[in-house]
Amino acid sequence: MMxxxxxxxxxxxxxxxxxxVGVVSVLVLPAAWLLFVGLALPVQFTGNYLDFxxxxxLVMTILTAGISSGSLLMFDKLLGFLNKFLAMPVPxxxxxxxxxxxxxxxxxxxxxxxxxxxxxxxxxxxNPLQYGIIYLILFLFGVFxxxxxxxxxxxxxxxxxFAAFSAMVTMPLFFTSSALMPYDxxxxxxxxxxxxxxxxxxxxxxxxxxxxxxxxxxIVVIVVLSLFVxxxxxxxxxxxxx
Amino acid sequence: xxxxxxxxxxxxxxxLCAVDGLNIEIKDEIFGLLGPNGSGxxxxxxxxTTLISQTRGSASVCGYDTIKQPDKVRSCLSYxxxxxAIDTNLTGRENMMVFARLYGIENPKDKVDExxxxxxxxxxxxxxxxxxxxxxxxxxxxxxxxxxxxDVIFLDEPTLGLDVGARKKIWRHxxxxxxxxxxxxxxxxxxxxxxxxxxxVGIIDHGKIAALGTPSELKSQLMSDVxxxxxxxxxxxxxxxxxxxxxxxxxxxxEYSFTAENGREALPLIADALKSSGNRVRSMAxxxxxxDDVFLQSVGKQEEEQGFExxxxxxxxRRR
Ligand SMILES: Nc1ncnc2c1ncn2[C@@H]1O[C@H](COP(=O)(O)OP(=O)(O)OP(=O)(O)O)[C@@H](O)[C@H]1O
Ligand SMILES: [Mg+2]
Numbered sequence: 001m002m003x004x005x006x007x008x009x010x011x012x013x014x015x016x017x018x019x020x021v022g023v024v025s026v027l028v029l030p031a032a033w034l035l036f037v038g039l040a041l042p043v044q045f046t047g048n049y050l051d052f053x054x055x056x057x058l059v060m061t062i063l064t065a066g067i068s069s070g071s072l073l074m075f076d077k078l079l080g081f082l083n084k085f086l087a088m089p090v091p092x093x094x095x096x097x098x099x100x101x102x103x104x105x106x107x108x109x110x111x112x113x114x115x116x117x118x119x120x121x122x123x124x125x126x127n128p129l130q131y132g133i134i135y136l137i138l139f140l141f142g143v144f145x146x147x148x149x150x151x152x153x154x155x156x157x158x159x160x161x162f163a164a165f166s167a168m169v170t171m172p173l174f175f176t177s178s179a180l181m182p183y184d185x186x187x188x189x190x191x192x193x194x195x196x197x198x199x200x201x202x203x204x205x206x207x208x209x210x211x212x213x214x215x216x217x218x219i220v221v222i223v224v225l226s227l228f229v230x231x232x233x234x235x236x237x238x239x240x241x242x
Numbered sequence: 243x244x245x246x247x248x249x250x251x252x253x254x255x256x257x258l259c260a261v262d263g264l265n266i267e268i269k270d271e272i273f274g275l276l277g278p279n280g281s282g283x284x285x286x287x288x289x290x291t292t293l294i295s296q297t298r299g300s301a302s303v304c305g306y307d308t309i310k311q312p313d314k315v316r317s318c319l320s321y322x323x324x325x326x327a328i329d330t331n332l333t334g335r336e337n338m339m340v341f342a343r344l345y346g347i348e349n350p351k352d353k354v355d356e357x358x359x360x361x362x363x364x365x366x367x368x369x370x371x372x373x374x375x376x377x378x379x380x381x382x383x384x385x386x387x388x389x390x391x392x393d394v395i396f397l398d399e400p401t402l403g404l405d406v407g408a409r410k411k412i413w414r415h416x417x418x419x420x421x422x423x424x425x426x427x428x429x430x431x432x433x434x435x436x437x438x439x440x441x442x443v444g445i446i447d448h449g450k451i452a453a454l455g456t457p458s459e460l461k462s463q464l465m466s467d468v469x470x471x472x473x474x475x476x477x478x479x480x481x482x483x484x485x486x487x488x489x490x491x492x493x494x495x496x497e498y499s500f501t502a503e504n505g506r507e508a509l510p511l512i513a514d515a516l517k518s519s520g521n522r523v524r525s526m527a528x529x530x531x532x533x534d535d536v537f538l539q540s541v542g543k544q545e546e547e548q549g550f551e552x553x554x555x556x557x558x559x560r561r562r
Contacts, residue, residue, distance in 0.1 A: 007343040011329070018331040018370075080327030087291045089317035090344050241293075 001097075004090040008098030009105075012072065016106070026106065030061040030114050037180070039121060054118045055206035056179025058111055059199055062138050063173065065107035066145025067166040069099050070153030074162050077153070086241055096237055099150055100230070104142035111138055126210060133209045137219060141202045144226035151233040154240055173199050198225070243305055244269055245394050245425035246290060250299035253285050253449075260285040262449035263299065272416065272426040274440035276433065276533075278541055282449040283429040284324055287398050290427070291321040304393050320387035324398035324429075326379050330372035334363055334382050337371055338389065345390040353389060361385040361415065377408030384415060395419065397428040401435060413439050437533040445540050452540035457533050464531040464539065465489065467505025469512055471498045474522040480515045488512060492538035499535060 016022055034057050038050045073095075076082045085095055119125055126134075149166065156162050176190065177199035183191050194200050205218035244267045251264040261282040266273075275283050288294045290301055292312040300307060306314040328337050335354060342350035358367045361381040366374065371382065380400060387395055397416070401409040409432070417439055420426050430436055436443050437457045445453040445460075453460055473496050488508050491499040502508035505528040516523055 003346060004344055007340060010343075011332070011340050014336060015329060015331050080323045080325045081329075083288075083293055083323055084321065084327055085344070086293055087316060087319070087321040088344055089313055 001091045001094050004094035005098045005101065008085075008095060009102045012098070012102045026065070026110060027113055029064075030057060030110050031117050033057050033060070034114055034117055035121070038118070048122075048124065050118065050121065050123045051210065052182070052207075053180070054114070054123055055203045055210065056174075056177070057118075058114055058134070058138060058206065059141065059177075059202045060174050060179060061110050061114060062107045062142045062202075063145055063199065064170055065103055065110060066142050067149045067170055069103040069146035070149030070151075070162060071159070071166070072099050072103070073150050073153045074156070074159050078159060092237070092241060093234055096147075096150060096230075096233060100143055100146040103146045104139055107142045108135065108139060111135065124210070130209050130212075133214070133219075134206050137202060137205050137209070137215075137222065140219070140222045140226050144198075144222060144229055147226060147230040147233045151229070151236050154233070154236050173197060178203050244302075246273075246301070246303050246427060248290070248299065248301040251286070251289060251296055251301050252298040253282075253289060253294070254297045259449050261289070261296075261446075264446075264449075264451060266444060266451065266454070268425060268427065268442075270420075270423060270425050271441035272420045272428065272439060274436040274443040275427070275429045275446055276431060276436055276443055276537060277429075277446035278431065281446045281541075283446060284398055285449075286446070287321070287396050287427070287429060291319060291396055292316055293321075317390075318393045319396060320390070320392040320394075321396045322383045322387050322398065322400060324402065326376075326383060328371050328379055328382055328386075331370060333368050333370055334358065334374070334378075335367040337382060338386055341386040341389045347389060357385040357388055360388075362411075375408070377404050377411060380404065380408070380412055381415070384412070388419070392424065394425045394427065397426065399429055399431070401430060401432060409435065433533040433537055443533070445537055447541045453536060460536040461531045461533065464491070464535055465501045465503045466530070467502055467508070467528055468531045468535050469500045469502065469505055469508055469526060469528050471500070471512060471516060471526050472496055472524040473498060473516070474524045478520040480519045480521075485511060485515055491535055492541075494538060499538060501531065501535065 016026075034054070037057065038053045073082070076085070076095075082095070086092060115131070152165055153162055156165065176193045177197045178194050179199065183194060186194060201218060202222065205215040205222070208215040208218070246266070246268040248264045248266050251261060252259065253261040264286060275286060277283050285294070289296050290303060290308060292308050292315050295309060300309070302308065303315045304318040306318070308315050329340075332340075335358065338354040338358065339350060342354050347353050355364075358364050361384060363378060363381060363385065366378065371379065374382065384397075384400070387397075400416070401412050404412065413435060416426055416428065428440070440457065442454070442456050443460065444451050453463075468491065477493075477496070477498070488500050488502045488511060491501050493499065500508065500512055509526060509528065513523060513526060
């Protein structure tokens with residue numbers, strides 16, 4: 001199982017590195033976001049807006065990364081790789097696990113870049129333990145999103161509908177979350193949505209960590225959520241591939 | 243023990259019956275499944291390789307049931323799909339390594355080197371696969387399929403879209419694999435290939451086996467000569483009177499085929515019959531039966547049925 005997962009991940013990493021534009025877009029895009037929203041946007045809700053916005057950018061980065069997990073599976077499916085892999089004696093779940101892990105690990109690379117950049121342009125430096133917990137939250141959240149998008153990709157049969165799905169999910173989720181502004185300056189309706197938005201959940205937990213607390217409950221909830229969605233994903237995968 | 247065995251294997255897609263009660267038994271041989279587009283070849287292969295489950299019936303590969311012991315089945319087979327699937331952004335060697343690792347081969351590097359050599363890809367092994375020709379891609383896929391030394395290989399249209407030289411090369415490899423003891427299950431719609439290289443063929447049409455046997459057995463069901471007639475313009479059906487001992491095989495485009503025990507004597511009879519019902523005969527030719535004729539006879543060209551009294555002739559054919 002582990003061997004299969006590692007081999008599949010290795011393959012996805014080579015493919016990613018070969019595809020230069022992919023590397024650039026994955027690494028530059030979040031940085032651009034941080035610079036644009038964090039520095040250029042002339043808003044002042046809180047003392048250090050950069051410190052406020054960074055968790056939001058981090059979670060958004062993991063969100064876009066996670067959503068593309070389904071896209072990877074979709075390509076393997078459309079190009080016929082999936083059928084080849086499924087006809088092998090390797091445990092079939094290792095395909096799913098590898099996609100989700102690859103995406104989460106790649107997300108972590110992006111996260112690191114954003115964190116470094118944020119500090120360079122003036123964000124507060126946290127202690128190593130805080131960074132550790134932030135990484136943990138983001139990784140778990142990445143698994144959650146990746147498992148979700150992979151489940152959708154198993155159901156959908158062409159790349160266009162998957163692209164539509166990811167566009168439909170990403171931006172609205174981001175703008176209705178607590179990423180850009182605190183709850184108390186939001187209009188009432190937005191605040192209601194933001195409170196139930198899973199993105200806010202991860203963002204708030206990270207802000208909590210940065211404030212020096214240990215948000216145990218949110219972490220447990222995210223663990224349960226990712227396990228739950230992964231379970232569904234595996235079930236759907238097993239059912240649809242015999 | 244049969245390498246592949248199916249009993250009443252059936253697959254329905256909604257109301258459509260893609261494979262209908264397939265019963266075949268394949269030993270250590272090159273078995274060719276032939277059929278027109280949409281006849282159920284790929285569906286059959288997918289069921290045998292555990293990629294889809296059947297609606298009814300059962301299948302076993304290497305003695306293992308495809309539904310009850312899918313893992314056992316998967317570890318003794320290799321599958322090369324109809325649409326080429328190789329990572330074009332990886333080199334040939336990297337493509338191979340993925341498979342060698344997935345199958346958990348002892349010395350993946352050596353195995354990969356060896357297979358690249360066998361498939362005549364050694365000198366291009368470190369180029370990206372996107373620079374490979376169609377024939378090389380196919381050979382790379384074949385090499386991937388051989389990594390774990392399977393007992394049975396499923397090749398879905400392995401020569402589709404290749405030129406004559408590349409097709410020959412692929413078949414030479416297939417042939418030598420079989421001589422080394424592998425069972426080969428191959429689908430194709432190139433009759434000449436099947437005739438030349440397959441030990442046995444099954445012709446499938448609308449999900450049903452229409453003919454099954456060695457190429458020479460199937461050809462012997464036809465009479466010793468085949469007469470083909472090219473007709474200009476519209477085709478007018480002929481009546482079977484006066485054509486005793488001559489059977490209609492089928493048509494492909496404007497070429498109509500007949501079979502007779504003595505072709506030389508049948509030629510003028512056929513010409514007269516066609517002319518008297520108003521056809522303009524452009525040319526006639528006579529040759530020995532080929533698998534093409536068997537195919538034409540058992541599958542026909544449904545979409546171009548022309549009111550030829552086909553049924554009558556078919557009935558006559560059964561006599562034999
Ligand atoms: N997933 C599917 N859903 C619905 N119908 C399908 C599906 N797959 C195949 N079919 C139908 O089943 C029939 C057999 O298809 P199959 O792909 O097995 O044909 P084939 O003999 O491989 O044809 P070709 O020579 O074109 O590859 C066709 O009518 C096809 O439309
Ligand atoms: Mg097919």
